[in-house]
Amino acid sequence: MDLNILLFQDFETLDVFGPVEIFGLLKEEFNLKFYSANGGIIISNQGVKVLTEEWTYIDESGILMIPGGQGTRKLVEDVDYIHHLKDLAEKSKYCLTVCTGSGLLAKTGILKEKEATSNKIAFDWAKSMDTEVKWIKKARWVVDGKFYTSSGVSAGMDMALGFIADRLGKDRAVEIAVHIEYIWNSNKEYDIFAKDE
């Protein structure tokens, strides 16, 4: 199945490449593709220059992955972008967001009445994108139907492993975590970065 990764200027590096490391090890199951609105080189917040294809070429039946980062702040103001993103998210089999990517997706209205999370630092911003989303602050990641949303940056890796556990079994996820010597926070409700409020 295609994993369609949506990049934009000033995306957060690890939001993308944490999950990419994990899904990219399952070459028989996932076909990783990098897209952006106009294609070409996209530069992350940390200065990584990544080559992408235009998003018109996406096979929409795959998995859509939306990272966060400073770039989301501008995109939520772009009506055409949000309109096309909504269409992509609706048609995708699964839709995964990392960090403030949850806010970007929420802006499309597609998360209304659904449970979702985002990172701690920009949680209020994400919430303000759609107050009818059932925002959950204390969660490493949240699953609601086809939507997987994660907390800040590194939580995207835990969610990616959680997604793999749900599709291919937990043993497979653990195997990958050990392979990349990653200490997997496998309980999605366990979140040391959420303060009790």
Place this chain on the structure above:
Amino acid sequence: MDLNILLFQDFETLDVFGPVEIFGLLKEEFNLKFYSANGGIIISNQGVKVLTEEWTYIDESGILMIPGGQGTRKLVEDVDYIHHLKDLAEKSKYCLTVCTGSGLLAKTGILKEKEATSNKIAFDWAKSMDTEVKWIKKARWVVDGKFYTSSGVSAGMDMALGFIADRLGKDRAVEIAVHIEYIWNSNKEYDIFAKDE
């Protein structure tokens, strides 16, 4: 200070972009630059296409970072590459390796009599690059003078935070870890992936 990141075909994605996420947040302290032997687009083992400059343009006085990945297996056979890598590593102020990047650096001979580590799966391969290195299997990362070497893939992030702690203080490293919601394995000797032998 420049952080010169050395890419090559089939590098391991997270070996690079884990540390890049962390160093890239300290824009006043580190200037991230991506190089390869010939410049141009380099493709990671997980299919990420990254734009690089030719390594002849490196300001050698900076920090050199060498990732691992399948691509290392070919490079250790390339005499000219190893020769130039040795020169770069000698001139660099600090030299950081992740995963099998330690084996690649060891091949230059520069780690002789120094303590170093590498990932678990390819540990014997790394060792075989230079048996006179004091290889340490149970370590998240190892510091010997200007050389920082880490275990597999994800351990590169712990090492990056460790490097920052050594240079800028532990508070600064913790601040970054919290910012990216990363559970930092801050004790470099604590390594759950090493089995007692």
